[in-house]
Amino acid sequence: MHNKRLRIYLTGVGGQGTLTATTLLARVILDHGIDVVSGEIHGMAQRGGVVESSVLMGGWQSPSIYYGEADVLLGFELLETLRALPYLAPGGVVLSASEFVPPPDVNMGLAALPEKEDIRRQVRAAASRSWFIPISDLGRQAGALQSGNTALLGALCTTGLLPFGLEALKDGIRKYLPPKVAYANLQAADLGAAATR
């Protein structure tokens, strides 16, 4: 039994498949005999809103992660990574998409996105380690845009933060994802893992 307590905060945009990734990660953790609780908040978020979720491993009861508590921040969209940065614990680790999904006000010309380099700077200042990965690109390369989420999980598996590696994630993909999308997700997991090296 692995007793390391780790809190992972995940954030993305409704429709991206963030929750599928969250559930996959939680299932792989439980399959390794590690206690896990996971949460999601997504009322109307299928319609393009923010989707926040959590995975807490190693003996937590509450599925909530509050400001300053996340050991790992997984951002499936770059603006949401920045928005969620206050959730990161001091010395936490960030893995983020390097791409934006622009929100409505930006598309309407009413607001501007922050500069990507500025976001990277803020993330580096807050995190002990950080990676920015073009997950949409990797998803397309793997054969399905949404498999980009799995690329980020693949990257997470190479950080040494989890008590298992990439192969365990790939076992989970084979076990839990529908066969018709499994192949693309296996590819995406490899591409994401390679992106951290």
Add this chain to the structure above:
Amino acid sequence: MHHPLLAPEGTKMLLLGNEAIARGALEAGVMLVTCYPGTPSSEVPDTFYSLMESGRFLLEYSVNEKVALEVAGGAALAGALCLVTMKHVGVNVAADPLLTMAYTGLPGGLVLLSADDPGCHSSQNEQDNRYYARSAGLPCFEPASAQEAKDMTKAALLLARRIQQPVLLRTTTRVNHLRGPVVFGPLPEPAELVPFKRDLRRFVPVPAVARIRHRALAAILDGIRPEVEASPFNRISGSGSVGILASGISRAFAHDVVLANNWQKQVSILDFGMTWPLAEKTLETFMRSVKTLVVLEEGEPLVEQAVYAIAGRLSLSLSIKGKMAGDAPLSIFGEYSPLIVHNALAPLIDAHAPLREVPACPELPQRPPNLCAGCAHRSVFYAARKLFGDSTCYSSDIGCYTLGLLPPLSCADFLFCMGSSISAGSGFARAGGKLVLGFIGDSTFFHSGMTGLVNAVFNRHNLLLIILDNGTTAMTGHQPNPAVQQEVLGNTCVHMDIASVVRGLGVSRVAKVRGYNQKAIQRLLAEMKEENGVRVLIVEEPCVLFARRTLRKKRVCTAYVAEQGADARQCAETLACQAFRRKDGIIDVDPELCTGCMVCMQISSAFKAKKGEE
């Protein structure tokens, strides 16, 4: 059939709180499930839907919560063990039968799931439905983990059957939507029917009977007090002098905060899981064992009031902290959190423990929920705003189309609840003397729009009503309703034609139009604008997600901007489709998001179509 939720006893599986509720109901031998979908309850019936082939139970998506409870109530009279699921505001709709069912009792047994939403993640209010346990006289269970969601559902159903009374299973969004390990219990065959015995002095609550049954209800609740006091769901742990009395998800926060701070020796915790009838002896024992008591419960101070009453009656000298005396940061508003619980406990346990602060969050472009690219509601709102502007008031309703409130569409001025678009719109027009445009979806129309429409015709109200018929219950995840086409419904349900229903309810001016046909929508709205009385425009267009996933519709083309300039900009700023992109003044259409609905092309000649999947 093979389904993970039918796995044998001893299986350990990661389940959503709502999936765990379904498994718990199966373990109790549930025979009939009825519901009206609503976040955060919807995955419970949807899980049962995925289990239909097992043949273990009957499932019905009813047209509203009152009907759902009455159908299940009738089945429970006939002896079936029943589960009814809904969100918290749905219980208001079902309250009428609920409060009398508790008088008559239900021989087969019935559990009502009320999924509350403190913090209003997806609701119009954050009412606390534990009040219903008290006003109706329902034993009440409040789980805080996936395992408990399963175990308490089973316990609630078994209790309901044993005492032949309705029982409340009360959850909150955090519990419905958490995932945790669940160890399965045995999966028996469905329960047997309890034969109905005619009993006019019980089941027909005329006043003389009702008076007797009110006393019978009180006696039944009194009768289960010993088992409530002994309930495994009310547990005391630790022996410190600071007592934490916690219910719902606050229990999880309390345990995590105590562990994180190594406060185990200073506190004792009463996990309060079976919260009605009140386990007064358990509370008294706990209160006598501590010097200070902190009550952690989201919403109204119901347990806290009881604690004050017990302390007063027994002249206990302990100090009580909660929301009634305004002990920061505890309040009736929103959800509790690990931070709130930490800050409530820290000053009582360690005077030097720093309080935790909410950090300053960066000001970033917001990302509110938004109508999908290709959603026909957007097309209708565009036309409505173009023709009516600010000259009319927009009476909105509950569904995806509530999102029409955001600029630039700005098509919602007021809203109360399911169905209120029609009746509140009628009243507003009568008193305000202003034209009112009402919007209601197909499922909401069948839920509680029809009654308001009859009233509008009967009382000669003046209302232009648009029924946004997307052929599914879109907001909650595409559950069946009478507007879903027959081919999708299959043999178990019957499709109903909204136009025939509307005409049957007495409306003589009814028109139908396709949701992507801008020209026709604008022409019909212009005509109806000049008319008086109740007139109804039915806009038909399948929900774009439903069309893709269930109806298997493929897009034949996507839009692109052929000519940059004022025209393209005007369309982008007034239609504001999610697929539009703007960078450095250049308007663009995201080919991955565009569904090829062609609405932008009808509005602006700057947009053109190109064939193919991309």
